[in-house]
Amino acid sequence: MDFIYFALGKHSLLIDINDISCVTCSSYEEYLEHKTVPDGFIIEGSSDDVALEVLKKLRGASDTFLCPVFLCEHTGKLFDMLSDGKVSSLEEATVQSASLFQQQMRLHHDIDDYTENALLRVLAYLFLRPKTVVLPFQQWNHPHLYSYPLLEVLAGDEQGGATLVATLKNRKFITATELVDRVRHCPACNYAHFNFIDVCPECNSIEIEKKPFLHCFICGNVAPQEQFMHNNTLTCPQCMGQLRHIGVDYDRPLENYICKDCDCLFQEPDVVAHCQHCGKRNRPDELMPWPVYAYQSTDRVTYAVRTGEVDDVYSLFDELQNINPVHFNYTVDWLLKMCQRYTDELFSLVGIRVKNLSELYKKIGRYRLIELVDGYISRIRETVRVTDLMTRTVTDVIWILLSKTDSSGCDIIVSRLMSLQSLTIQDEGVQLECEVVTFSAPDNMIAGETGEQLLVRLEGEIA
Amino acid sequence: MILEILAHAYHTLILLLLSMFQHGLELFILKFVPFFIFLEMPVYLLVLIGILKYYSKELTPALENPAFLPTVSCIITCYSEGEDVQITIRSLCEQLYMGRIEIIAVIDGAHQNRNTYSAAQEMKAYFRDKPRRILRILPKWQRGGRVSTLNAGLQCATGEIVINVDGDTSFDNDMVYRATRQFINPNVVGVAGNLRVRNKNASMVTHLQAIEYLISIHATRTGLSEFNLVNNISGAFGIFRKAFIQKLGGWDSGTAEDLDMTLRIKNYFARHPDLRICFEPRAIGHTDVPTTFYDFFNQRLRWDGDLFYIYIRKHYLSFNPRLLGWKNMLMQLLVGMLFQIILPFVILFYSCYIFAVYPTGLVLAVWALVYLLYLAITIIFFFVSILLLSERPWQDLRLAPYLFIMPFFTFSMRIWAAIACMKELFMQSHLDSTMAPWWVLKKGKF
Numbered sequence: 054m055d056f057i058y059f060a061l062g063k064h065s066l067l068i069d070i071n072d073i074s075c076v077t078c079s080s081y082e083e084y085l086e087h088k089t090v091p092d093g094f095i096i097e098g099s100s101d102d103v104a105l106e107v108l109k110k111l112r113g114a115s116d117t118f119l120c121p122v123f124l125c126e127h128t129g130k131l132f133d134m135l136s137d138g139k140v141s142s143l144e145e146a147t148v149q150s151a152s153l154f155q156q157q158m159r160l161h162h163d164i165d166d167y168t169e170n171a172l173l174r175v176l177a178y179l180f181l182r183p184k185t186v187v188l189p190f191q192q193w194n195h196p197h198l199y200s201y202p203l204l205e206v207l208a209g210d211e212q213g214g215a216t217l218v219a220t221l222k223n224r225k226f227i228t229a230t231e232l233v234d235r236v237r238h239c240p241a242c243n244y245a246h247f248n249f250i251d252v253c254p255e256c257n258s259i260e261i262e263k264k265p266f267l268h269c270f271i272c273g274n275v276a277p278q279e280q281f282m283h284n285n286t287l288t289c290p291q292c293m294g295q296l297r298h299i300g301v302d303y304d305r306p307l308e309n310y311i312c313k314d315c316d317c318l319f320q321e322p323d324v325v326a327h328c329q330h331c332g333k334r335n336r337p338d339e340l341m342p343w344p345v346y347a348y349q350s351t352d353r354v355t356y357a358v359r360t361g362e363v364d365d366v367y368s369l370f371d372e373l374q375n376i377n378p379v380h381f382n383y384t385v386d387w388l389l390k391m392c393q394r395y396t397d398e399l400f401s402l403v404g405i406r407v408k409n410l411s412e413l414y415k416k417i418g419r420y421r422l423i424e425l426v427d428g429y430i431s432r433i434r435e436t437v438r439v440t441d442l443m444t445r446t447v448t449d450v451i452w453i454l455l456s457k458t459d460s461s462g463c464d465i466i467v468s469r470l471m472s473l474q475s476l477t478i479q480d481e482g483v484q485l486e487c488e489v490v491t492f493s494a495p496d497n498m499i500a501g502e503t504g505e506q507l508l509v510r511l512e513g514e515i516a
Numbered sequence: 517m518i519l520e521i522l523a524h525a526y527h528t529l530i531l532l533l534l535s536m537f538q539h540g541l542e543l544f545i546l547k548f549v550p551f552f553i554f555l556e557m558p559v560y561l562l563v564l565i566g567i568l569k570y571y572s573k574e575l576t577p578a579l580e581n582p583a584f585l586p587t588v589s590c591i592i593t594c595y596s597e598g599e600d601v602q603i604t605i606r607s608l609c610e611q612l613y614m615g616r617i618e619i620i621a622v623i624d625g626a627h628q629n630r631n632t633y634s635a636a637q638e639m640k641a642y643f644r645d646k647p648r649r650i651l652r653i654l655p656k657w658q659r660g661g662r663v664s665t666l667n668a669g670l671q672c673a674t675g676e677i678v679i680n681v682d683g684d685t686s687f688d689n690d691m692v693y694r695a696t697r698q699f700i701n702p703n704v705v706g707v708a709g710n711l712r713v714r715n716k717n718a719s720m721v722t723h724l725q726a727i728e729y730l731i732s733i734h735a736t737r738t739g740l741s742e743f744n745l746v747n748n749i750s751g752a753f754g755i756f757r758k759a760f761i762q763k764l765g766g767w768d769s770g771t772a773e774d775l776d777m778t779l780r781i782k783n784y785f786a787r788h789p790d791l792r793i794c795f796e797p798r799a800i801g802h803t804d805v806p807t808t809f810y811d812f813f814n815q816r817l818r819w820d821g822d823l824f825y826i827y828i829r830k831h832y833l834s835f836n837p838r839l840l841g842w843k844n845m846l847m848q849l850l851v852g853m854l855f856q857i858i859l860p861f862v863i864l865f866y867s868c869y870i871f872a873v874y875p876t877g878l879v880l881a882v883w884a885l886v887y888l889l890y891l892a893i894t895i896i897f898f899f900v901s902i903l904l905l906s907e908r909p910w911q912d913l914r915l916a917p918y919l920f921i922m923p924f925f926t927f928s929m930r931i932w933a934a935i936a937c938m939k940e941l942f943m944q945s946h947l948d949s950t951m952a953p954w955w956v957l958k959k960g961k962f
């Protein structure tokens with residue numbers, strides 16, 4: 054076995070052990086000059102920042118991301134997430150690496166596969182370390198407040214790994230184990246940075262003030278208490294009546310606030326969530342709740358890594374510029390609420406399930422299927438408008454949300470989509486066979502049904 | 517038969533009134549007006565003079581020191597008031613007084629009176645954004661009676677001034693300010709607060725009590741206060757200098773602890789003639805009174821019995837000029853003993869006597885005369901109160917129709933007081949006074 058020993062600062066490790074070759078480097082650049090890939094790494098010394106930088110580079114490179122990387126003294130959440138733990142001697146490092154090496158034999162990908170496919174890198178890593186928990190990391194300056202550093206580093210994803218989490222989750226490679234937090238995202242820009250401000254419910258001004266108010270029972274006047282006070286007695290400024298006993302002559306009204314801009318009195322200010330990124334002012338209930346989970350890999354990872362079939366055929370449809378299913382659910386829910394509130398609001402929903410995809414996969418092979426699906430997808434894109442939203446769920450239903458479209462408009466779209474099917478006839482006489490379900494609001498609305506309930510109900514009709 | 521007697525009585529009354537002009541006033545008075553009225557007259561006159569004195573002082577009010585803002589502790593004795601206690605707490609919290617007010621709700625028998633306790637607890641939220649207002653809730657799980665409730669409150673009071681109030685009494689928003697003005701004078705040790713009837717529109721008997729409170733508390737005590745002769749600091753609403761009552765050892769006695777406290781303060785008057793107990797008519801509390809005649813007479817049976825007990829059994833030694841000073845002793849004798857204890861008996865016996873001796877027509881005529889006399893006195897006091905004292909004159913004026921019933925009401929109260937004293941004398945009823953359980957009384961010094 055051979056190790057690269059990053060002695061970044063002081064060294065303490067006894068490295069002269071027989072039949073273990075160990076090269077000492079003082080920086081990542083020095084390691085690169087060696088041009089050899091060792092069996093493992095040990096990092097010691099220097100500041101956390103420098104050590105973390107080296108660790109991230111090792112996990113990000115397609116030739117070293119699977120290697121065991123041990124630490125000697127550095128601790129912290131990020132080190133725990135990215136490294137293989139702490140060792141106190143080279144021997145210990147060898148022992149701990151052994152099981153990893155054994156597993157690694159079972160992988161049959163070469164380095165080019167890994168360089169091309171970020172998803173494969175993640176899966177291989179999870180395969181070798183099945184106990185890994187993919188943990189969210191709280192980061193105040195991250196757009197979503199949480200990132201997944203392991204996925205971020207492995208996939209070279211600057212966006213914090215959120216899309217990769219969605220992909221892994223949709224394909225059931227990972228499963229949520231623990232709800233760590235719940236953040237809220239701006240529906241306009243998806244950022245999670247807000248300033249919550251109290252505003253006047255009448256004119257939305259932020260110039261409001263909390264003051265004690267009094268309500269004169271003699272004439273009904275409501276005014277700030279200070280206007281009533283005259284040397285230790287209360288006199289109504291409007292009717293000049295003496296107010297002596299609370300609850301009898303006067304009381305505290307429910308109104309507590311005054312707007313300095315429009316002079317109106319109100320009980321409770323409206324709260325507005327002001328997005329610090331795009332500047333949109335949202336009502337708090339408009340924000341998209343976003344659960345943050347810790348994840349664990351499933352046995353699908355083993356299957357995928359050992360067969361090399363990382364792609365699932367349905368993921369071909371991800372070319373549709375889909376939005377995230379959670380976001381889609383949320384939008385449907387919101388539109389339903391809008392339809393309940395405003396009569397002029399309407400929208401339609403089309404669900405498509407391709408029944409015979411795996412059958413086609415077997416009959417015409419991967420590459421022709423890709424061609425077929427690509428063609429179908431570009432036609433769907435031509436059919437719908439840019440403003441229509443699409444998503445593909447875990448259960449492989451493609452949903453199209455047609456905004457401002459009633460049931461007759463929806464029928465036109467569906468008939469076009471159905472006619473597209475015939476364009477996919479192959480020489481073998483097979484074609485894409487789709488089943489379609491439609492829904493139009495407000496016509497088909499069931500009172501009290503949420504967006505999620507609706508989608509589940511519709512999905513049942515094309516199962 | 518009855519009509520005949522009434523007709524006869526009417527004729528006799530006319531004859532009597534005519535004879536007043538034929539035989540001269542003195543003779544008429546000596547002959548027919550019951551003598552006890554002559555005992556009351558000087559007191560009424562004294563009170564009227566006192567009211568005029570107060571009124572003339574108020575025309576040119578002395579400068580008050582608005583910066584005198586001692587911390588005030590209000591001890592609320594709560595029992596089974598339930599949610600009504602919230603009105604009390606709220607009216608204290610909403611005082612316009614700029615100083616600190618500490619509100620101590622002592623709940624006696626908090627175990628049985630759960631809803632009073634939780635009603636008080638609910639008020640804690642109300643104090644959250646109220647500066648200089650503190651609410652303390654002191655549950656006494658075991659029922660211990662009024663005195664132990666008051667003393668428990670006194671023990672944790674931090675204020676310089678202590679106000680003791682009942683859980684069914686609420687206050688005008690300038691009460692604390694007005695009450696504390698009296699204590700600018702360092703010789704003032706106790707102030708009696710003014711009580712009004714909160715539920716006066718509930719029934720006839722509450723209307724009558726409203727008039728009674730207006731005349732016997734508002735007017736009478738204003739008058740007596742001018743001569744440092746306040747006869748009692750009511751248990752429902754009294755204001756004290758804490759250091760002084762702590763020196764007295766707090767409240768004592770299982771019954772009528774308010775009168776007991778007043779008398780014990782007064783026992784210092786001969787040695788310290790500068791000390792004062794006064795009445796502040798503008799420190800106003802509103803209290804609930806019994807709404808039925810049955811409840812009313814039951815309440816008075818208790819009060820008058822307690823009064824008798826305090827005067828006759830506990831404080832007979834106090835009727836000593838070396839303790840009270842001559843003036844106060846005379847007044848205490850006159851107001852306390854005479855009005856409250858002797859007069860009821862005199863009236864009772866006099867009534868029985870004339871019914872036995874004189875013909876019915878004459879008796880009724882004499883009573884009609886007495887009625888007119890009392891009515892006149894009541895009307896004079898009523899209007900003097902409204903014109904010179906009342907801060908709610910229009911509201912009080914609506915009580916006027918009930919003035920005509922007042923003499924009957926006063927008369928029956930007097931008779932009832934005599935019965936209460938007799939009950940106390942023969943049955944020692946104070947031992948089963950509902951305000952304190954028997955074991956508390958047994959342990960007491962008296």
Ligand SMILES: [Zn+2]
Nearest residue numbers: 253256312315
């Ligand atoms: Zn406004």
Ligand SMILES: [Zn+2]
Nearest residue numbers: 269272289292
């Ligand atoms: Zn008014």
Ligand SMILES: [Zn+2]
Nearest residue numbers: 239242328331
């Ligand atoms: Zn935004």
